Amino acid sequence: MDAAQDIVRRLRLVVGDAAQVALHEPEFQGREKEYVSDCVQSGWVSSVGKYVDRFESMLAEYTGAKRAVAVVNGTAALHISLKLCDVQPGDEVLCPALSFVATANAISYCQAIPHFVDSERYTLGLDPRKLDGYLRKIVTLRNGVAWNRLSRRRIRAVIPMHTLGHPVDLDPLVEVCERFKIALVEDAAESLGTYYKQRHTGTIGRVGALSFNGNKIITTGGGGAILTNDDALADRAKHLTTTAKRAHRWEYVHDEVGFNYRMPNLNAALGCAQLERLPEMRARKRALALQFASAFAGCNDAKFFIEPQFGESNYWLNALLVPGGKVVRDHVLATSHESGLMTRPVWDLLPDLPMYQGHPQMDLTVARSLQKEVINIPSSARLAASAAERQAA
Known part of the structure; x- marks a missing residue:
């Protein structure tokens, strides 16, 4: 099992075995x-x-x-x-x-x-x-x-x-x-x-x-x-x-x-x-983040991004940091999509877009590194409920 396959395996521990899992879906269960x-x-x-x-x-x-x-x-x-x-x-x-x-x-x-x-x-x-x-x-x-x-x-x-x-x-x-x-x-x-x-x-x-x-x-x-x-x-x-x-x-x-x-x-x-319903959905998204953090504990090929200590995040889109550059990142993206998991890279840097090239900028070393490492993974609030149900069963 290569690194990308192991990452997909760990994702599946949380999101389950549905044929297709979206990146983020709206939820209409209230009024x-x-x-x-x-x-x-x-x-x-x-x-x-x-x-x-x-x-x-x-x-x-x-x-x-x-x-x-x-x-x-x-x-x-x-x-x-x-x-x-x-x-x-x-x-x-x-x-x-x-x-x-x-x-x-x-x-x-x-x-x-x-x-x-x-x-x-x-x-x-x-x-x-x-x-x-x-x-x-x-x-x-x-x-x-x-x-x-x-x-x-x-x-x-x-x-x-x-x-x-x-x-x-x-x-x-x-x-x-x-x-x-x-x-x-x-x-x-x-x-x-x-x-x-x-x-x-x-x-x-x-x-x-x-x-x-x-x-x-x-x-x-x-x-x-x-x-x-x-x-x-x-x-x-x-x-x-x-x-x-x-x-x-x-x-x-x-x-x-x-x-x-x-x-x-x-x-x-x-x-x-x-x-x-925001408090409930926020709680479930934070619970989902904890499940991902547990699934990726000890993983050398990807690190789950955790909120900074001075704040509490809504964990809108969960993220992995995958070292190794764009080639490794894109291999993980391709493998996850082939398995039915919708993942995506973070955005291209704004000064690299055609309409913003040549605009003033400082040294962007960290941003350029993150752009090659960040992968967003399925983050719908309902996934937390599904994972909890599987664990209870």
């Missing part, structure tokens, strides 16, 4: 049909309705944020979050090279410049200490604004992405932001239900962005949200995402360029039912 049907019968299916208000309230309560503003997807949430932090055309925004493309795309929507930074192995996310040393070499502060001495552009914000649901080490990053007068915008698209030192991700920066895509821990079909503890920012987020329309009983007055980004009531109805 989804009831709420969606109620929404349809009410006729309020677009961007106004009781479920949108309820969903925002539930999100704020669950995360501990003062306000939540529901939008059409996580990328829209990131886009507006950057605008709330006054990111202007030509500004630079720091973001991890190892991230989903939406992180950089949202920067581009502002006509700003993604500036790519390295990750750390302990979190899979942005490395705040390495970033601090890098910025000390390239930044000049003038009138409370960070300027890149090399490009002569302003560095307006930084976007840490909580990779695969694991929290970035935020306290030292907050110190970096304060030192260099840079806004902190959390990309918490993958980390609903994740905590950093008992604080929910997305609530520590000035603003945070969530995603409720079909493959996330809970889904609204398509959807996202902006989290903030600043009422003025939340009010402005609502205004911008509602085509910047001023309230009036009949007149159409739009006072700036806005965006048609509000979440429809229909999607919010689904989200309310999903949020009711």
Whole structure:
């Protein structure tokens, strides 16, 4: 048995012998049909309705944020979050090279410049200490604004992405932001239900962005949200995402360029039912992670990635670190797919994509190493229940 076959054997100890096992599937076992049907019968299916208000309230309560503003997807949430932090055309925004493309795309929507930074192995996310040393070499502060001495552009914000649901080490990053007068915008698209030192991700920066895509821990079909503890920012987020329309009983007055980004009531109805079950699904996903950790204990060919000690992860997508480079990684991917297990590599690095080649970047040694080692494995919450049932039997 070669290494790839042993990895598949260990995966099967947890996920069972089903012919096909998906990477991550949504689960609808609560009041989804009831709420969606109620929404349809009410006729309020677009961007106004009781479920949108309820969903925002539930999100704020669950995360501990003062306000939540529901939008059409996580990328829209990131886009507006950057605008709330006054990111202007030509500004630079720091973001991890190892991230989903939406992180950089949202920067581009502002006509700003993604500036790519390295990750750390302990979190899979942005490395705040390495970033601090890098910025000390390239930044000049003038009138409370960070300027890149090399490009002569302003560095307006930084976007840490909580990779695969694991929290970035935020306290030292907050110190970096304060030192260099840079806004902190959390990309918490993958980390609903994740905590950093008992604080929910997305609530520590000035603003945070969530995603409720079909493959996330809970889904609204398509959807996202902006989290903030600043009422003025939340009010402005609502205004911008509602085509910047001023309230009036009949007149159409739009006072700036806005965006048609509000979440429809229909999607919010689904989200309310999903949020009711979030604690249970999060618990099962964490239980599944423990089962994988046990299955890979003592394995020399793959290491199961464990949450950092300072946080609690939602384990959105479970991950293996497979040493040996891209050839070994791809052999594991091919072997697992041939056996019916859906696995996938982590994303290509953003500065390697054609539209972001040539953009500013620091040394990316760790991110390049991780990109060749990380394999995502089946992570649906229902797999934990199935594994528990097999163990009981």
